[in-house]
Amino acid sequence: MSLLSVQESCHGVNMTKSTLIRWVFRLAIWIWVLYWILGIFWLDLGASPALKLNHEMGQITLVLLTVNLLLGILIDLWRPLPTWLRFAIQERRFWGISSFLVLVLHVFFYFLNEGFEPKAWTQVFTKTYLILGALAFAILFVMAVTSNNWAVKKLRGPRWKRLQRIVYAAQVLILLHVISIEKADLIKYSIWIGGLCALQAARWIVVWNRRRV
C-alpha cells in the first residue's frame, strides 16, 4: 500500500482533527525528552545526572523504536488496515527521525558523563556493550539520513525498502548492547526487545505463508 493511497484513504478522518492528533503525539515525544533534560533544574537526578539522563534517553529511544517496529508488524498482520493504523503509518518517519535524535542525546550524555575524556572515545572500541551500541548507532544513522523523499527516489522504492530492513540487525545489536550492561534490568529488556524479535519472526512466517498460498 503506497503512502499516497494511505493519505487518500485518510480523507475519512477530518484533516483538522488528524493534524491536531498528529501534533499532539509529536509534541508529547519532545515534551517527554525536555521533561528529563530540563529536570536538571528541578528533578533529583542522583549522584551522576549525566548517567541518569543517558539512561532516560536510552529508554526513550527504545520506546520510539519499539512503537515504529510494532507499526511495521501490524501493517503486515492486520488486514484490512484500520483507519488509526493508516494514520499512524504517516507518522513513522517523524518517529524514526525523533528516535535517532534522542539517541544522539543518549550518546551525548555518555560523553558528558565521561567528561569528554579521550578514554570516552577509546572505550567505544574496547568495551563490548559500547561496541554493540556504536554498531547499532551506525545503522540507525543510515536509516535516519535516508528517511526523506530524496533518498527514496534516489534509491528507487524496492532498494530503499531493502535498506530499511537493516533495522532488524540494529534491533539485535540493541538487545545485546543493553543486556551486556552490568547493572541493566536483564528481565525487563529481554522480555521487551526479545519479545519484539519474536513478533518480527511471527510476522515473517505469516508473510511467507501468505506469499506461498
Ligand code: HEM
Ligand atoms: C555509540 C552508541 C552508544 C553508546 C556510547 C551508548 C552508551 C550507553 C551507556 C553508557 C549506557 C549505561 C551503561 C550503565 O548504566 O553503566 C547505556 C545504556 C543503554 N543504552 Fe546505550 N549507547 C549507545 C547506543 C545505544 C543504542 C543504539 C540504543 C538503542 C535504543 C541504546 C539504548 C540503551 C538503553 C535502553 C540503555 C539502558 C538504560 C537503562 O539501564 O535503563 N544505546 N548506553
